Amino acid sequence: MQTHGLAELYRQMGRARAFELAVERLWRRGLISGEMHLGTGEEAVAAGVVTQLRAGDGLALTHRCSPALVVRGVPLVPMLREMLGQSDGLCGGRAGHMHLSSREHLVACSGIVGASLPRAAGFALAAKRLREGAVGVAFAGDGAMNQGMALETLNLAVAWSLPLLVVCIDNGWAITTRAGSVTAGELGARAEAFGWTVARADGLEVEEVQRAASELLARCRKGKGPALLHVTCPRIDGHFLGDPLLEQSRHLTGSAAKQTLGRVMSAAVSSGGGGALQRAASMVKMVGTMAKARRETGRGDRKDPLRVAHQAVKRAGGAVDVIDAEVEAEIASAVERALAGIEVRDA
Amino acid sequence: MAEVSAGRTGSSAAPRAVAEEKRLNMVQALNEALADEMARDETVLVMGEDVGPDGGVFRVTEGLIERFGNKRVLDTPLAESGIVGSAIGLCVGGFRPVCEIQFMGFIYPCLNQLCSHAARLRNRSRGTFAVPMVVRMPYGGGIRPPEHHSESYEAMLANTPGLKVVIPSDPYEAKGLLIASIRDDDPVVFLEPKRIYRAFRQAVPTAPYEIPLGEARVAREGSDVTVIAYGAMLQVALASAKKAEAEGISVEVVDLRCIVPLDVQTFVDSVVKTGRAVVLHEGPRTCGVGAEVAAAIGENALLSLLAPVERVTGFDTVFPGALLETHYLPHEERVLAAIRRTIDY
Ligand SMILES: Cc1ncc(C[n+]2csc(CCOP(=O)(O)OP(=O)(O)O)c2C)c(N)n1
Ligand SMILES: [Mg+2]
Numbered sequence: 001m002q003t004h005g006l007a008e009l010y011r012q013m014g015r016a017r018a019f020e021l022a023v024e025r026l027w028r029r030g031l032i033s034g035e036m037h038l039g040t041g042e043e044a045v046a047a048g049v050v051t052q053l054r055a056g057d058g059l060a061l062t063h064r065c066s067p068a069l070v071v072r073g074v075p076l077v078p079m080l081r082e083m084l085g086q087s088d089g090l091c092g093g094r095a096g097h098m099h100l101s102s103r104e105h106l107v108a109c110s111g112i113v114g115a116s117l118p119r120a121a122g123f124a125l126a127a128k129r130l131r132e133g134a135v136g137v138a139f140a141g142d143g144a145m146n147q148g149m150a151l152e153t154l155n156l157a158v159a160w161s162l163p164l165l166v167v168c169i170d171n172g173w174a175i176t177t178r179a180g181s182v183t184a185g186e187l188g189a190r191a192e193a194f195g196w197t198v199a200r201a202d203g204l205e206v207e208e209v210q211r212a213a214s215e216l217l218a219r220c221r222k223g224k225g226p227a228l229l230h231v232t233c234p235r236i237d238g239h240f241l242g243d244p245l246l247e248q249s250r251h252l253t254g255s256a257a258k259q260t261l262g263r264v265m266s267a268a269v270s271s272g273g274g275g276a277l278q279r280a281a282s283m284v285k286m287v288g289t290m291a292k293a294r295r296e297t298g299r300g301d302r303k304d305p306l307r308v309a310h311q312a313v314k315r316a317g318g319a320v321d322v323i324d325a326e327v328e329a330e331i332a333s334a335v336e337r338a339l340a341g342i343e344v345r346d347a
Numbered sequence: 348m349a350e351v352s353a354g355r356t357g358s359s360a361a362p363r364a365v366a367e368e369k370r371l372n373m374v375q376a377l378n379e380a381l382a383d384e385m386a387r388d389e390t391v392l393v394m395g396e397d398v399g400p401d402g403g404v405f406r407v408t409e410g411l412i413e414r415f416g417n418k419r420v421l422d423t424p425l426a427e428s429g430i431v432g433s434a435i436g437l438c439v440g441g442f443r444p445v446c447e448i449q450f451m452g453f454i455y456p457c458l459n460q461l462c463s464h465a466a467r468l469r470n471r472s473r474g475t476f477a478v479p480m481v482v483r484m485p486y487g488g489g490i491r492p493p494e495h496h497s498e499s500y501e502a503m504l505a506n507t508p509g510l511k512v513v514i515p516s517d518p519y520e521a522k523g524l525l526i527a528s529i530r531d532d533d534p535v536v537f538l539e540p541k542r543i544y545r546a547f548r549q550a551v552p553t554a555p556y557e558i559p560l561g562e563a564r565v566a567r568e569g570s571d572v573t574v575i576a577y578g579a580m581l582q583v584a585l586a587s588a589k590k591a592e593a594e595g596i597s598v599e600v601v602d603l604r605c606i607v608p609l610d611v612q613t614f615v616d617s618v619v620k621t622g623r624a625v626v627l628h629e630g631p632r633t634c635g636v637g638a639e640v641a642a643a644i645g646e647n648a649l650l651s652l653l654a655p656v657e658r659v660t661g662f663d664t665v666f667p668g669a670l671l672e673t674h675y676l677p678h679e680e681r682v683l684a685a686i687r688r689t690i691d692y
Pocket of ligand 2 (some may be wrong): 141142143169170171172173174175
């Protein structure tokens with residue numbers, strides 16, 4: 001299996017991050033509409049796994065699809081044109097930012113949470129019949145793992161001994177719901193119980209992710225059945241841009257947080273309803289949710305995977321500044337070309 | 348409060364001065380309905396993804412967990428099939444769950460539970476078990492989101508015997524219809540037009556009130572043509588009616604309120620009076636609600652018709668991306684053109 005040096009992994013992570021930040025700017029200018037889930041925080045997963053794929057492998061992604069697409073080499077300008085709703089976009093302007101797909105790269109994304117698992121399983125079966133050595137890969141969140149279609153896939157993939165790799169990107173959240181409060185057992189153990197090969201990796205360490213992915217993929221390619229890679233990582237920008245939970249938790253004294261708190265308190269003391277104990281338990285839950293959101297890694301924090309990789313490259317004597325400058329130039333040029341002919345009216 | 352809900356029309360003011368009122372938008376009105384029913388009936392539960400501390404993606408359940416506690420407001424795993432499936436079991440076990448699905452586009456994972464079980468349990472148990480469940484969800488276009496966040500597939504549900512399909516058109520309607528849906532002993536799919544969630548406020552009685560399911564209303568009186576609509580499209584119908592008036596055309600507007608049970612009598616009476624009909628909805632055209640309404644008019648008012656029934660609808664395509672949304676959604680000009688065609692026929 002080919003390995004990629006740390007510097008190259010860092011470059012891919014940087015491209016993924018810079019792309020997300022560019023998308024954010026377009027979104028803030030009103031050029032991309034609808035809820036925008038950035039994949040900031042998932043760069044090490046995207047780079048660590050996707051660099052290990054070959055031509056002929058299929059990739060099924062989620063509502064946070066762009067980091068993996070960028071690393072896979074899907075051309076940036078058509079991707080951006082698609083997000084901008086243009087008819088010369090990657091999917092003719094019909095898919096938007098949550099449903100990108102490229103036949104050439106064998107990738108398809110779906111905003112339906114959980115859909116990536118059976119999709120990749122079917123691709124894996126096709127690969128098994130038609131493209132020996134190729135695999136199906138699904139990215140899925142921790143929330144997605146609780147969908148019926150995900151659990152069905154855990155069974156089916158073993159029953160059919162599929163060359164399938166599921167990468168569970170565990171950020172500990174499904175919107176505002178804490179994974180721990182709605183998930184039975186440990187996700188890796190769950191897959192093991194079905195007979196999957198399971199590896200766990202820290203999503204802050206891109207080389208660790210790459211090693212684990214490479215080993216699991218090698219097993220899949222040899223026909224040894226499905227594998228799950230369980231990676232933990234931060235959700236740096238909340239569920240979507242402008243996430244009120246994140247913003248209010250980070251600014252507890254701000255007016256929005258105060259308003260929410262006021263509403264919550266008045267609900268908690270209003271007449272009629274549950275007993276004191278139950279109300280108190282709800283308040284504890286509320287506070288716990290906000291506390292977790294408050295602890296969430298921010299851009300550039302010590303636990304931002306991009307920063308972790310940046311420092312590792314620097315320590316190894318790599319030319320981080322050159323890489324950063326090249327990445328920035330690449331993305332800036334893509335954005336400029338993507339905006340050609342689009343009327344921009346900034347507020 | 349019963350008189351409040353009876354025969355409310357837009358033109359002749361309803362006798363609403365009786366009770367205390369507050370000016371609420373639709374989200375607030377729905378929130379009040381949920382809180383009122385939870386306070387009145389201990390068996391009413393709210394369950395769904397992020398309905399707890401978050402208050403749901405559109406904040407309809409805000410404050411409920413703090414007031415009623417986490418035994419009555421359940422944050423579920425991300426699993427629509429599990430939500431609706433377990434709600435059916437809760438019904439059998441003595442509860443009245445109100446489930447939230449975050450967008451109508453996420454209903455498909457639970458259609459099996461909804462159509463194979465919720466809709467049929469009463470019939471197959473010969474009435475031994477009822478399913479007093481409400482499944483609420485925002486639906487329809489108007490907020491320029493990506494795919495799966497705009498669809499309006501009420502006809503698909505209406506074509507499933509055993510389900511009631513209720514769609515409010517303003518805050519007042521929303522509160523009364525949701526309360527009636529929660530009190531109903533059979534499964535109700537309650538579709539909330541997200542486009543008008545916060546579009547305007549309206550006087551809404553503070554006390555609980557029911558708007559009976561299966562009774563349409565005349566939202567505006569007129570004499571030349573009847574426009575039949577529901578949900579967010581009712582506002583489009585009313586605005587079009589106003590514009591038509593400037594052209595000397597008097598438009599009556601009927602708000603269906605419920606797709607199932609469908610109140611055929613109210614719109615047939617109106618069409619018998621006006622002689623012309625335009626049906627308006629944002630869901631796809633083929634086999635849509637408009638087709639059913641047109642058929643019912645054909646069966647019951649054929650000889651009163653002065654022109655063919657017009658349908659103004661969405662298109663038979665997947666709901667398009669943001670830039671095409673305004674082309675997809677029926678708008679006043681399309682409604683006016685249809686009105687004129689019935690007059691000029
Ligand atoms: C079937 C379905 N239900 C609900 C949603 C709404 N939704 C979008 S993302 C999301 C949370 C997903 O959580 P997870 O799988 O952990 O991914 P993450 O957002 O954390 O990356 C939800 C509930 C959806 N898109 N599809
Ligand atoms: Mg998650």
